[in-house]
Structure formats: C-alpha cells, structure tokens
Amino acid sequence: MTAELMIGTDLAAEMVAKAAERAAALQEQYGVQPCLATVLVGDDPASATYVRMKQNRSKKAGIASRSVVLPAATTTDELVAEIRKLSDDPEVHGILLQHPVPAQIDERAAFEAIDPAKDVDGVTMLSFAAMALNDASEPGFHSATPGGIMRLLAAYDVPLEGAHAVVIGRSPILGKPAGMLLLASNATVTYAHSRTRDLPELVRTADVVIAAVGKANFVRGDWLKPGAVVVDAGYNEGNVGDVHFEEAAEVARLITPVPGGVGPMTIALLLEQTVDAAAAQLG
Ligand SMILES: Nc1nc2c(c(=O)[nH]1)N[C@@H](CN(C=O)c1ccc(C(=O)N[C@@H](CCC(=O)O)C(=O)O)cc1)CN2
Numbered sequence: 001m002t003a004e005l006m007i008g009t010d011l012a013a014e015m016v017a018k019a020a021e022r023a024a025a026l027q028e029q030y031g032v033q034p035c036l037a038t039v040l041v042g043d044d045p046a047s048a049t050y051v052r053m054k055q056n057r058s059k060k061a062g063i064a065s066r067s068v069v070l071p072a073a074t075t076t077d078e079l080v081a082e083i084r085k086l087s088d089d090p091e092v093h094g095i096l097l098q099h100p101v102p103a104q105i106d107e108r109a110a111f112e113a114i115d116p117a118k119d120v121d122g123v124t125m126l127s128f129a130a131m132a133l134n135d136a137s138e139p140g141f142h143s144a145t146p147g148g149i150m151r152l153l154a155a156y157d158v159p160l161e162g163a164h165a166v167v168i169g170r171s172p173i174l175g176k177p178a179g180m181l182l183l184a185s186n187a188t189v190t191y192a193h194s195r196t197r198d199l200p201e202l203v204r205t206a207d208v209v210i211a212a213v214g215k216a217n218f219v220r221g222d223w224l225k226p227g228a229v230v231v232d233a234g235y236n237e238g239n240v241g242d243v244h245f246e247e248a249a250e251v252a253r254l255i256t257p258v259p260g261g262v263g264p265m266t267i268a269l270l271l272e273q274t275v276d277a278a279a280a281q282l283g
Pocket residue numbers: 050051096097098099100121144145173235239258259260261262263264265266267
C-alpha cells in the first residue's frame with residue numbers, strides 16, 4: 001500500500017470531546033442538557049445499529065437522547081405528526097430521522113417536518129439551500145456525512161481550490177450536498193451517477209474522488225489517477241466501503257479506510273451540530 005490513510009476516528013474523538021466541553025458549559029450556564037431526538041422507523045438492523053451508535057456517543061458527550069421508535073407500517077402522516085411534536089418540544093434541540101424509511105413513507109415530507117433550527121443532520125430543503133448558497137445567515141446545518149468529509153479533507157490539508165472533484169452518487173443526504181460543499185471550497189465538481197457514461201474514464205480525471213454510490217467495492221484501483229485523494233463514504237453490509245480498498249490504496253495519495261474513516265466523522269458532526277443548535281436555542 002502506498003497511500004496515506006485519512007483516519008476519521010481520532011479527529012472525530014477530538015470533535016466529540018470539544019462538543020462534550022461545550023455541552024457541559026451550556027448545562028452550567030442554563031441548567032439544561034443539550035438533547036438529540038432520534039427517530040427510527042421499522043426494524044432494519046443496520047439502521048438500529050447506527051441509531052444506537054449515535055445515542056451511545058451522545059451519552060459520552062453529555063448530550064441527552066430522546067428515542068422514538070415507530071413500527072414499519074407507520075404512515076407518512078403519523079411520522080410527520082411525531083416529528084412535529086419533537087419540533088415543537090422546547091426540551092429537544094436536535095432531531096435526527098434515520099434514513100432510509102420504509103417505502104410507503106414520503107421521506108421528503110418527513111424531513112421537512114423537522115424545524116430547520118433543530119435540523120442537526122442537515123436534511124431539510126432550507127439546510128440544503130443554505131449549504132448550496134453558502135449562506136451562513138440561514139439557520140441550516142451541514143448534512144452530517146458531507147460535512148464530516150469536508151472536515152477530514154481540511155484536517156489532511158487536501159487542496160480543493162481548482163481541484164477536479166468527482167462525486168459518484170447523487171442522493172439528497174450524501175452525494176448532492178457533498179458536491180455543494182466542495183463547490184463552496186472552489187473545487188470543480190462533476191457529479192457521476194448510474195446514467196453516467198464511461199465512468200472509469202471520468203474518475204481517472206479526478207484529483208478528489210468521493211464514492212457515495214452504495215455498492216460494495218464499486219470503485220476500482222485502475223479507475224484512479226495516480227496521487228488522487230479518495231474518500232469512501234460507503235457503508236455497505238459487513239463494514240465494506242464503495243471503494244476496492246486494496247487496489248485503490250496502491251494508486252491513491254490519500255484514502256479513507258472503512259471502518260474508521262468517514263463513519264465516525266458523520267456522528268461527530270451530528271453531535272457538534274446538536275450542541276450548536278442547543279446553544280442557539282438557549283442563548
Ligand atoms: N439521517 C441519516 N441517515 C443516515 C445517515 C446520515 O448521516 N443521516 N448516514 C448513513 C449511516 N450512518 C448514519 O446514520 C452511519 C454509518 C456508519 C457509521 C460508522 O461510524 N461506521 C463505523 C463502523 C461501524 C461499526 O463499527 O459497526 C466506521 O465507519 O468506522 C456512522 C454512521 C445512513 N443513514
């Protein structure tokens with residue numbers, strides 16, 4: 001392996017430690033513990049694991065959790081009503097709806113029921129617009145995974161200005177916002193997706209590759225330009241990323257591992273933004 005690893009674990013631990021200090025200061029000042037509400041619909045084991053990880057790490061950071069678990073047959077109206085209750089509850093500062101939700105639910109309608117001031121996972125249209133317009137005056141937070149990726153790239157001094165970034169995937173909580181944040185850092189961004197022609201050829205032109213496609217080992221080593229920076233945002237079954245790690249690590253300059261790369265950064269940013277939301281609501 002020739003690539004250097006971009007490790008998220010340590011950086012995430014530092015971010016969680018800082019969030020914990022700020023949460024303790026808020027409790028001292030206002031007598032209120034920041035609170036993150038998690039909403040899980042259905043019984044997908046992977047989603048249940050991610051929600052548990054978020055709750056456990058919240059606890060470590062001195063952030064209280066409120067857990068809402070709804071049956072798989074929940075309707076959009078029922079879910080929207082639950083989320084609105086949390087949006088109206090002054091004791092809840094941040095709300096996370098675990099994605100994906102069961103097929104009968106209109107996920108966009110459910111996301112939009114989150115008060116933008118509590119949208120610590122950055123999933124509402126307002127958060128997306130604030131991110132896309134790079135407008136800090138709007139009450140929008142960064143999408144957790146793309147925001148975590150940007151922190152990791154900054155920590156490893158990855159030059160983005162003028163760099164060609166290829167984002168593979170265009171989901172509303174991962175690929176699309178990742179591209180927007182890269183654009184705000186003056187990268188030249190190309191979105192690739194299932195209809196993109198000659199994908200390997202396109203990826204070979206990238207200085208920075210963000211793999212957010214949801215297919216294990218999809219991106220191969222011979223798709224990469226030597227010296228490229230490779231960020232694997234995949235979380236496929238068995239902790240396997242979207243990038244064929246062994247092949248890619250022979251060609252890339254920097255690469256994120258799975259596990260230990262983007263995943264911990266996602267949760268760290270969520271907690272940091274929960275404390276930001278609590279501070280804004282209390283202050
Ligand atoms: N509402 C959201 N839903 C989902 C998001 C999200 O950001 N917001 N992201 C993914 C999954 N996800 C968080 O929900 C997530 C996946 C993986 C990890 C993580 O830290 N993984 C570890 C390994 C896990 C393990 O050891 O078992 C790692 O990469 O080191 C965090 C968050 C889908 N849904």
